[in-house]
Every structure is written in C-alpha cells, then in structure tokens.
Amino acid sequence: MWYLYGFVLLAGVANAVQAGQNGALAKSFGGSLSAGLVVAAGTATCVLLVGLASGKLTLPTTAQVLEAPWWAWFGGVLGGGIVVAQLMVARQIGAAPFLGMLVTAGVVASIMLDHFGWVGFERHPATLWRIVGGLLMIGGVALVASS
Template structure:
C-alpha cells in the first residue's frame, strides 16, 4: 500500500475522532441533538460542493437502476453514526467511543471481507486477521477498564 494513501487514511482516522468531540460539543452548546445533526449534514453538503470542481459532479442518468438495494442505505447509516456520536461521545470520552466504534468496524470488516459482502472483494479471515480483531477487542477492554 502506498505510504501517501496510508497517511491520508490515518489523517481521516484522526479527523473522525476530533469530529466526535466537535459534534458532541455542538450538541452540548445548542442543547438540540437533531439541530446539531442537521448542521453537521449541512456542513457535509458544503464540503461536497466545494470538492466537486476537483473530483467532478454529474447526474448519472440511467444508472440508478444498477445500484444494489443496500447501497442506498449508506446515507442513513452515516446519519445514524453521527447521531451516535452526538449522543454518546461526550458521555464515553474520546478513547472509549472511538475504540468501540473502530473495533466494531474492524470486526464487521473482517466479516464483510471474509464473505465478500456489500461490494467488497473476498479476503479470507485467516488466523492473523482474527487475532487482530481479538486484539482490538482486548485493547478496547483495557482502555475501558483502566
């Protein structure tokens, strides 16, 4: 894997953790979790529109019929994650919230890769991958207890 791609992914992980705190703080300041989530969504739209000149934006005429049913759920799943952030990140703290969500994502990723579900290429969950998932679970247990 090229180092630049790995660095960008690592930066996205850092931003995800900072986002949890920012969203929770927005909710705390406003006292309105749905309003906070709507502001997050509106900010997302602005960023997407600012990125459009660089990555392109066109209406995919005739391609909607080719979209698998589960692909339409991405936005709803993202919104659910933002609401979880808004409600839980401050209560749990950055380490525990991020640890739980990342570990759950790793375990789910192992399953999705193993079976090649939701558009991912099939990658067998061999012993090292399973051990990695178990170590992630152990790490969350350690930061949650101590």
Template sequence: MLYFWLSLAFVAGMMMPLQAGVNSTLALQSNGALWASLISFAVGTAALLGVVLAMRYDWPVAAQLKQAPWWAWTGGFMGALFVATGAFLAPRIGAATMIALLVAGQLIMSVILDHFGWATFPQHEINLGRILGVLCLLAGVVLIRMY
C-alpha cells in the same frame, strides 16, 4: 502512492474523535445530538457540492443510479447513525472508549465483509491472524475502558 493512501486513511481516522467532539459541542448549542448531526450533514453536503462543482464532475445519470442495488442507498443512514451516536456518546463515555468501541465494531464488520466479499470488497478469508487481531483489539477496548 500506496503510502499516500495509507496516510490518508490514518489522517481520516484521526478526524473521527475530533468530529465527535466538535459535533458534541454543537449539540450543546443546538438542542441535542440530532440537530447537531443534521447541521453537520448539511455543512458536509454543501462542502461536497462545492468540491464537485469546482472540479466540474459530470452529474450522475438517473438510469445508472436506478441500477444500484437497494442497499447501495443506505450509506447516508449509516453515516447519520455514526455522526449522531458520536455526538451523543462523546461527552458520556469519553473519546478513547468511544473510538475503541467504534473501531472494534468496524474491524469485526470489516473482517466479515472481507470474508464474504460483500459490498464490492475483495474477498479475504477469515484466518487465525485476523481472528487474533480482532481479539487483541477487543482486549484493547477492555484495557482502555478499565483505566
């Protein structure tokens, strides 16, 4: 089962540059990256609603949702920033540079989140291997951007 989850993460990662290109194309036809992002989120919301209804999930209970910390509600803002930024940047800096920088930012934040165990992540201390991994990825960003 572990290989399935690892493969799922890999395939989802492959969708990131494709999503940015698709949304960038939509931005050309819809008067900008913000409109394209809004349309993208509307389509995604409709798709998720369809899946939830088809799978007959129970609706969340308002009392339980009220117990969520304030920051648990900010994921949509972060997703909107990601989608809008991708749609805007893709035609300006290219897929490889954009994704390299996105992945570098993701990895640095992931190491910080793991170190402190924030936002429900299990705690994994920063160590030499993780620092070297981040530095190698940053070197990769430089190489991708230079060539």
C-alpha cells in the same frame, strides 16, 4: 500510493476530533438532532466543494441509478447513525472508548464483510491472523474503556 495511507490516518484523527466538536455543538444547541442537521449540511458542503474543485462531481445517469443495488442506498443512513452516536454518546463515555469501540466494531465487521464478500467487497478469507488481530483490538478497546 503511500499518500493514501496518510489521508486515512488524517481521517482517523478527524473522526476523533469530530466527535468532540459534534458533542459541543449539541450541548450548545441544547439538542443533539438539530446539531446533526448542521453536521449534515457541513458534510454536504464539503463533498460539493471537493467535487467541484476536483472536477469529479457528476450526476449519475438513469441507468447508473437503476443499476445500483438496493442496499447501496442506505450508506447515508448509516453515516447519519454514526453522527447521531457521536452527538449522543461520545461526550458521555469519552473520546478514547468511543472511537476505540467504533473502530474495533468496524474492523471486526470488516473481517466478516471481506470473508463473505458482502456489500460489494472482494472476498478475502478471515485468516487466523485477521481473527487474532480483531481479538487483540477487542482486548485493547476493553482496556481503554475500563481505565
């Protein structure tokens, strides 16, 4: 199971690199949103190919579609918002502040999601150490963004 942590680390590196790639594409196209459509097509192609290669790509049944909570359908919209932020903001503020703020905001929000058990997460209390960790991340990203 340790390899899963390695996969997450690689995804974090890819997230930083992707912001630059997406920004360069937007600059080349002369428009951020048209580049976003290319990114979305690349994302869909990647998921399709991995799904086909792994044999894990299945279509949901009608019952599964109806069973999904209403808020679960907006994950793609949130993912699109992240891509739009990469396209429109990352180049202007730099990779380190952009990704630092993105990750830190995600961790702070995740502490709350875990604590209250929102959007399908199991409840994990916001302990003192989790809160201190979130505050340290806020301080760290403030240092990265200010220099």
